[in-house]
Amino acid sequence: MTTRPTRLPATADAPPSPDGHPLRRSTDPAPHPLRRAEDRTPPPCTVSLVVPARNEARNIPWVFEQIPDCVDEVLLIDGDSSDATVRMAAECMPGVRLLPQSGPGKGNALRTGFLAARGEYVVMMDADGSMSPAEIPHFLHFLQHGYDFVKGSRFVAGGGSLDLTRIRRLGNRGLLSVVNRLYGASLTDLCYGFCAFRRPFLDQLDLHAVGFEIEAEMIVHALRSGLRIAEVPSLELPRRSGSSNLHAVSDGTRILRTLLSERPGAHPRVPARSAP
Template sequence: MSTTLPSGTIQRTVDGGRPLRRASDRFAAPLPARRATDVPPVRHSVSLVIPAHNEARNVPWVFEQIPPSIDEVLLIDGASDDATVRMAAHCLPSVRVVQQAGIGKGDALRTGFEAATCDYVVMMDADGSMWPGEIPHYVHFLDNGFDFVKGSRFIAGGGSLDLTPVRSLGNLALLTVVNRIYHATLTDLCYGFCAFRRSFLDELDPHAPGFEIEAELIAHALRLGLRIAEVPSLELPRRSGRSHLHAVSDGRRVLRTLLAERPNGRHSAAAGAGKR
C-alpha cells in the first residue's frame, strides 16, 4: 500500500519496484465485519418499457442484452405488421406485450408507464441504438437517492455513433432553451434513455403524443424539483430499418412543448389551476 509523501520527498524503492515500508507508516483500518443484525440493502424492482413498431429485426439483439436483474419487460406494440410480437415472445417468453391503443411514441410510452408494476421504470428504444447493459448504472443512481436519471451522450464515457450534424445542432439549441428556462446544467436533451421512480409518475404527468415526450418528462422533472442525475450513454446506430424520427418537424414540436411547459406557460398554468 502506498503512502502519501510531502512534496519534494524522494521515494526510495526496492529493486525499482515497491516503496520501502517504514515503521511509522499508517494503514487504513479494516472494514468492520457484517453483523447478523445488520439490515441488508433494500432491492427495488425494475420495469423496462420498450415501445416498438415493426422492429422484428432489432428485437432479438435488444432482448439478448437485457440484464437478468430486470424484473419486468414490457413491449408496447404499435400495431406492428411484421413479426415484432412473435420475435419478442420467442426471445423472452416472460415478456409482457401490451397493445398500444393510440399512435405515436408518447402514447406508447404512456401506455407502458401505466402498465408497469415495479418500483423503478426504465424507458428505451427497440431499434438497438441503446445498450440495455447500461441499465444497472441508471438503477444505481436511483438506489442512491436520485428520482430521475437520464442518459447523456455528451459527458465523459458517453458518445454517439449515429448523431448527424442537423440532429446535433438541434439538440444543442433545444438544450440551451431548457437550461435557460429552468436554470439547469444538463448536457443532453433529445435522448430517450431514462429511468425514474414510478411513485413520481402521476406528478410527471406525461401527455405529449410523439417523440417530444422525452423532453416533456425532463421539463416536468426539472419543474418539480426532482433530483436528476445524468449518466454516460453511448448511442449506437439503428441496427436495421429506418428511423421514424424527423429532425426538423420533431424538433419544432419539442420546442413548442418546452415553451408551453415552462413555468407560467400555457400547460403549466392549466396544470396548476387543475390542482387548486
C-alpha cells in the first residue's frame, strides 16, 4: 500500500479537528518541554488499522475502499468466517495482513490484532460499514498533538448515529454514567468501538476481555492509567449488510460486570485463559 503520512496543522494546547469539529477533552496533555515554539508540526508516524470481522464479506469492499492513505498497514482478524470474508479482503487489498483470531469473541480478535500491529499508532474499527474510515485522520490528529487515547463519540457536536436503537441508547447512557461516576470523568460515549491509541501504551491498557466488553475495558484502563484521552465526533452509520453479532441485553450485562469488577478498590481480576 502506498504510504502517505498525514501532516496536519498544530495549534496550542487543544487543536481543532481537521474539519473544524469541536473537541471534547477528558485530559489535557502537558506541553512538550523540549519542543520549540516555532516547531509544532509533529513528525509522521506509522499507522496500523485493526479490523475484526466475522462473516462480513459483503461489507469489506466498501470499508476497504474508504481507508485513507495515511494508514500504513491493515490487519483483518477473521473470526472463523463461514463466508468469503478472507478471500474478499485479499482481493480488495492484496497487501492486507490476514490473521485468524486465537479464540472466540470480539475482544480476542482485537487483542490478536493489537499484538500483531507494527504501527506507532493503532486504530480499531468494525468491518460492518457502520464506521467510516474517512474519519481516521481526525483520530490521528489528536494522537499527533499529545493525546494517548482517542475515542469516537456519537454524542458530541458533529457526531451522531443513524443506527442506534432506543434500548442501546439507554444502555449506553446507563453504563456511561457508571464510568463517569467511578472515575470522575466527563465522557460522552462508552459503547462505541472506533478508537485509536499509541501502541507503546498497550501494556497500560492491560486488555483481557473476550467479548464486546473490551471497548469499555479499554476506556476504564485508560482512565485508571492516567492516559490523556480525547473524544472526537463520529457518525455511526447503519450496518450495510447482514446482521449484528451484538446482543444488547447479554452484552450489556457483561459490560456492567466488567465495569464493576474494574472499579477502584475491587480485587484484581485473573487474566482470561484465552488471552493470546
